[in-house]
Amino acid sequence: MKNVDVIIVGSGIAGINLAWEFYHRNISFVIISQPKLSQSSLIAPGVWNPIVFKRITTTWNASLLINELYRFYNRIENLLQKNLIQNLKIWHVLNSHDEEKLWIQKAEMYPRFLNSIQTFENQYHSGLKKDIKVGEVIQCGRLNTSEYIYYSIKFFENQNWFIESFFYPDLLYIKENQIEYDSIRAKHIVFCEGYKVKDNPFFSFVPLKPAKGEIIEIETKNNILPENTILHKHISIIPNGHHKYLIGSNYDWENLNDEPTEGVKQKFLKEFEELFDVDYEVIGHYAGVRPAADRRPILGHHPEYKNLWIFNGLGTKGIMLSPYCSKILAEAIFNGKCIDDEINVTRFLK
Numbered sequence: 001m002k003n004v005d006v007i008i009v010g011s012g013i014a015g016i017n018l019a020w021e022f023y024h025r026n027i028s029f030v031i032i033s034q035p036k037l038s039q040s041s042l043i044a045p046g047v048w049n050p051i052v053f054k055r056i057t058t059t060w061n062a063s064l065l066i067n068e069l070y071r072f073y074n075r076i077e078n079l080l081q082k083n084l085i086q087n088l089k090i091w092h093v094l095n096s097h098d099e100e101k102l103w104i105q106k107a108e109m110y111p112r113f114l115n116s117i118q119t120f121e122n123q124y125h126s127g128l129k130k131d132i133k134v135g136e137v138i139q140c141g142r143l144n145t146s147e148y149i150y151y152s153i154k155f156f157e158n159q160n161w162f163i164e165s166f167f168y169p170d171l172l173y174i175k176e177n178q179i180e181y182d183s184i185r186a187k188h189i190v191f192c193e194g195y196k197v198k199d200n201p202f203f204s205f206v207p208l209k210p211a212k213g214e215i216i217e218i219e220t221k222n223n224i225l226p227e228n229t230i231l232h233k234h235i236s237i238i239p240n241g242h243h244k245y246l247i248g249s250n251y252d253w254e255n256l257n258d259e260p261t262e263g264v265k266q267k268f269l270k271e272f273e274e275l276f277d278v279d280y281e282v283i284g285h286y287a288g289v290r291p292a293a294d295r296r297p298i299l300g301h302h303p304e305y306k307n308l309w310i311f312n313g314l315g316t317k318g319i320m321l322s323p324y325c326s327k328i329l330a331e332a333i334f335n336g337k338c339i340d341d342e343i344n345v346t347r348f349l350k
């Protein structure tokens with residue numbers, strides 16, 4: 001029998017970041033995951049953005065989450081000796097005078113995140129069809145999620161802390177102070193299964209409303225955006241190095257699978273061509289399912305089995321939420337700290 005403090009199920013951004021949090025606290029763990037079962041973390045462009053554009057407000061706990069994410073990812077970049085995060089700004093297209101007026105008001109309210117309005121001028125950017133007014137969001141950035149997960153798994157594999165395998169809940173043997181699975185004995189197990197938690201009988205009471213999303217990647221001959229800038233209108237156009245750009249995304253609550261579709265690709269290209277007139281080639285098309293519930297993370301233990309935990313509900317903001325949530329969960333499991341009601345899985349039991 002292998003003895004560890006925790007079994008982590010899943011190696012998306014939730015499982016990987018929780019594993020790093022345990023690593024820094026000297027808590028032993030093993031990750032069991034079938035990484036391709038759910039692609040969400042692997043295909044996400046990995047952008048963090050403190051602003052909700054619909055009402056131009058800050059996202060939940062924006063300042064705290066951004067402070068935490070820099071601390072967290074910088075530490076792992078140093079440990080892995082890899083450049084994995086990039087600071088970016090987002091230019092949000094403003095379509096009317098009313099939107100510009102609102103932006104000016106909001107920029108006074110949120111000076112940490114919003115800068116003044118700029119003009120994205122077509123005389124300096126050959127592919128841009130016409131000048132556009134944009135509101136600038138700062139303190140944004142991108143984690144290269146696929147590389148981050150790849151190098152993290154490699155690191156954990158080298159220590160024998162990663163098992164590539166499907167996890168079968170039926171094979172879990174639960175005792176009062178420990179659990180056993182296959183040849184592993186642990187004090188706790190944390191399920192970080194993304195939207196696949198729907199197949200987990202222990203947490204089937206969680207009312208997830210997962211949303212499929214797609215992303216395409218194009219290659220052009222020119223730089224169509226200023227350096228380190230994402231352009232956001234209905235879709236985001238995200239620089240991906242060497243004249244490549246990621247374009248997305250959409251929300252589909254019906255077809256919950258990882259299959260890209262032609263219709264969505266055409267929709268993204270139409271939006272892109274409304275802004276730019278350049279030659280391009282589509283070089284990639286990906287899809288994944290976001291594990292979303294009520295716009296808040298889902299953390300906590302099973303109502304009956306106190307050593308079975310869940311880490312889910314990252315929705316559209318996995319990169320930003322998961323460093324903070326990993327800390328909260330580690331403190332709850334090993335230091336008995338309370339998890340706030342608004343992010344506690346118990347909210348679904350009331």
Ligand SMILES: Cc1cc2nc3c(=O)[nH]c(=O)nc-3n(C[C@H](O)[C@H](O)[C@H](O)COP(=O)(O)OP(=O)(O)OC[C@H]3O[C@@H](n4cnc5c(N)ncnc54)[C@H](O)[C@@H]3O)c2cc1C
Binds near residue numbers: 213290313
């Ligand atoms: C198109 C798209 C774009 C996105 N863009 C962004 C973005 O720019 N920024 C951002 O912050 N977020 C973005 N997101 C959201 C982000 O991807 C999610 O918040 C995040 O990936 C959720 O991570 P997770 O670890 O909870 O779930 P997942 O990534 O789904 O990971 C779950 C893991 O568990 C494994 N697993 C599940 N069940 C089992 C089992 N029984 N046995 C073994 N393994 C199992 C899966 O294979 C996977 O490894 C985007 C999502 C999509 C779809």
